[in-house]
Structure formats: structure tokens, C-alpha cells
Amino acid sequence: MNAHAVADMALWFRVQAFLALEARLQDDHHLTDWLALFSDDLRYWMPVVTNRIGRDLGKEISAFGEVAHFDDDKTSLTNRVKRLQTGMAWAETPPSRTRHLISNVEILKVEEDGRLEVRSTFLIYRSHLEYEFETFSGFRHDYLRPHQDEWQIYRRDIILDQSVVTQKNLGIFF
């Protein structure tokens, strides 16, 4: 099966709906519900991107295990959510207003046991306090596992397009 095999339309539609729900839970600050979409063996990772030329083209994305922007498991991701919910996470008090636009959803792989590899593109607009705003762009490579009638994400690789993060923090989720 070729890597870009198109799954059937119904599956593609359901995956899109799943990712839209996940985005909405973040934008509406329902982070406890959002966490439930991730499995306990989660790897949530955003590597660092650097500018490379010549022979080093292809090395723009840092390797897993190197210093990353996010390098979380379910416990640390849950703790990040807990922190935001303490009411004392000053950098997100009041919380950022975000809009996660998820697009170009492609099902890259369908395993026999129902696991999926899904790539999607994101454009996230974030507005904080009065004048602080940012657009994050990039893509995600998600690994989904059937769970109840839907899926859980057990691995998410997030590639941010920026080499220098142009806002004060990555204090939201991707």
C-alpha cells in the first residue's frame, strides 16, 4: 500500500471530525476533556527547527532525545494542564484566546488493528491580553489507536515552522 493511500471517505470524514473536536476542546479551554483524547503511553513531542544549508539540508529538525520545545509523556502533559488550572499560571492568566485551524488532513497509514497515522496542517492564532498575538504554523504527525468508538492519540509529533519562536512562550498546546 502506498504511503499516501487514501482511506475510504467515511474514515477520512470521521478522522477530520475527531481532530476538529480536539481543536475545539483546546480553544474552549476544556483541557481535562482534551487530555482524555490522549493515551497513557503518550509521547507528545515538538522538536527544535534550525536553518541548515548544503550538505546539512535534511537536518533541520532536531532528533528525538535532543533538547526539544515539548518532550512530554501523559504525566507531564497532565501536569501542564493542572498548572494552567491552578489559577496561578500567570503567563496564561487570563488565558490566551486561541483558534486552532486544522487542515490538509491525510491518512498516511491504516494498520490491520485499526491504528492510523494521520498528518494534518495547523494554523493557530493566539491572542493574549491586549496587544500580544501570534500565528503558529506547522504540521502534526499523529498516531491514533482505536479507543471505545473513537480513537486515542498515542503519539503526536509537532513540527513548528519557526526556528526562532517569535512570541514570549509556547504556553498553549498544539
Next chain:
Amino acid sequence: MKSHFEHMLDLKWGDLDRRIFSDPQIFELELERIFARCWLLLGHESMLPKPNDFFTTYMGRDPVIVTRKADGSIGCYLNMCRHRGNRVCRADAGNARAFSCPFHGWTFSNDGRLTNVPGYKEIYLEKLDLEAHSLVPVAKIDSYKGLLFATFDQHAPPLLEFLGDMAWYLDMILDRREGGVEFLPGTHKWLVHTNWKFPVDNFIGDSYHGPVSHKSAWVSGFEGMPRRKSGYGYEGFQVNPGGGHGFGVRWAENREQVFEMSLPEFLDYEKSRLEESIQRLGDLRGMHFSPMHASIFPNVSLLWQGGAIRVWHPKGPKLTEAWGWCFVDKAAPEAYKREKALHMVQRHGTSGTWEADDVDNWVQCHSSSEGYVARRYPQNLEMGLGDEIEDPHAIHPDIRGRLGKFQSEINQRGFYQRWAELMDDTSVPAVPDMSRRACQKEGA
């Protein structure tokens, strides 16, 4: 009669004039009198493992290339073609013997020499002075136990003199184990809308903010080291070694207390390394001092046990680019290095559950300095004024420098004092007019 900048820091009251954070003219003078004069951190030797490796960074607002030359020595040059000024290197890091300007093709070897000019014979008639158009080198480059520094000031004191007793204390990081430290691969870079002095101030001596600023992280599973008792008044010191540098420590009376301050995930490693550290550094630096936060003048900060080191690149009076790395003992096991990187990433840096809250504080403090009325009211730096430890040697005979209580603004005052001294120094700029006409006059 006090000179201009000295006057902005009033040590009688502990008042600091907020205009030093927002005035564009002061920022421009800082580029001349602070950043073109001081030794600035480039990175660590471990970032250039092989011949011809390079990385790019900034010294002040000037872009530079740091190269491991073919002979193994390290060079540092302005990342600027001598023709129109284009950047000759657009990569963050890599391996190259030469850098070719993408504009007209002038090519420079990685030791700075201009080796090829298209049309050198036909257009320039072989009259262009190639040697005089090399990449602009720094005046001095040196390393302290792996940390690479450079300065554009040929009259700068040697690096060891610039660091002074801070170097001796930096051994608590750089020399606590055989082999020293390395920087793990991966650099955090992010833009913060604040003046570069706010973060330096925070790291050099602000042990006061933790229980408020970082409470959310602390109670959510992102505890830090050394672990602390809750509340205020616990034991430790702000150490002021002079030179505008400074750091804060907790005090461990004995080995057991060192281990009490360790997070569970690091305890085995702490036990395995402590004797070696005491043997190498003595009991003050090896055991009693459990260092926490520090800044090296002018724009380097670090979190000792957090493994985080930062350079705050000044981009403008209200814009700073933060660069962060994770350092670890080179001799540590791989599993420990990985754990340390996770510890660092989850607390400090771009997505750091601690640092995010710090950054917001600096941004908000800075924005206040922009208001006309607000900046007529000084910042308050009086904590611990007149309340220094009178005889540090009574605490330990090896202590160097001045000591404040753990919660004291002694180090911030020292930082701004050094800043004012350099800003008031009106002698010839480190890098004067470099036009050929001016250089010829000076030669004649």
C-alpha cells in the same frame, strides 16, 4: 558630582531610574559601551566537535560566525561580507571550509581570509586589498573550561580577569566532575518583548519571586532543585563576587542536606558524584553551596541544578532574543543526561512551566517603563541594603566576595553598578571609526 549613569542608580535609597529600560538612546550607548567592550558568551566548545564545524550567533546586535578552523583552533568573525554587508552564512550551524556571499560571490575561508573575488583581475584590476577585506575578527577569543567567550575590544582585560572570582565559582558547574560539562544538542530561541536587563536581573539575584511566580509549576509536579522549604526565610545566600556578576545558593550543612535538596529522580546521581565534587572543589564549593541561579555580566544567565544556560541577545530597548541550552556533566550516564534534558525542557525555555511566568513578569515590568508618569517613579532595589553579612569568612574561610542574605538585592545592585560604570566610561570606543581614511590617519 556624580556622572550621568551612576546617578540613575541611587544606592542610598536603592532606587533605579526606569528610563534605563526604555530609552532608545541608552540602548544605542549600551551597544557601544557594554556589548562592544565586554566578553560575551558564544556557546560551548562541545558545539564544535569536528574541524570546520561552525555555528552562528550574535554579539550584542552583531551577527557572528564561530568556526572550528582546520588547525582545530576556534575563530569568531562578523557574519558580514566586507563588500555590501550581506550575511555570508545563513545557516544556524553546519560544517564548511568556506563561506560564499550569496550577493556577488566574495568567498571567505573559515579562518576569515578573503580567498576569492569574482572579477578580481578583470574588474578590480588586482588592486583590491584582499587582506584588508577579510571577515572582521573579534579582538579576543578565549574559553573558560569549555565556555567560549569573545570580545570586540582589543583593550579588554583577559577573560579570567573579566570573570574574576565568578570563574572560581563557575567551577561548581564546569569542574565538579572530570571532563567538565557539555551542552546537549538543541538550542531554544525565542523573542521576548522586554529589555535585556530584566532577565539578567531576575537570574542574578531574585530568589524572592519563586514562591509567588512559580507556585503553579511547583504544585503541579514541576518541582525544582535544590528543593526548598515552603515560605520565606530559609537558609542560603546571595553571593556577589564583583564585576557585575552574581549568584544565589542554598546552604547545605552536610552531605545529608545535599541529598535532601535533590529531586528523587536525581538522587542516585547526586550520591554518585558528590564525593568527586568535594574532592575537586573543597567542601565550600563541593558541598556547602548548592547553587541555584546566576548571571554573568552582561547578558548570560544560568540555573545551576536546572541545567539551563541562557544568553539574552539585545535586539532593541524593548526586544530581547533568548537563547537557551541544557548543560550536563560530560561524565554523567546517558540516562541522567536524558532526564536532565526533560527536566530543563519542562521547566525552562520556550514551553517552560517556570520560565513562561518569568517572561510575562518581565514583559509587564517593561511595559510600565514606557509610560511617562510611571518611569518618573523609580524601581525599588532596597532589599538587604545595609544588611549584608558582615564577615563572610566567619561562615566559611574560603568564601570570596560579598554575601547578602538569601533574599537580598545585593546582586542586582552590583549588576546595575557595573552597568553604570561602563556606561559612564567615555574613553575611546572599543571599535572606533574603521573607515580606511580614519585608519590611515591613525597609522600616520
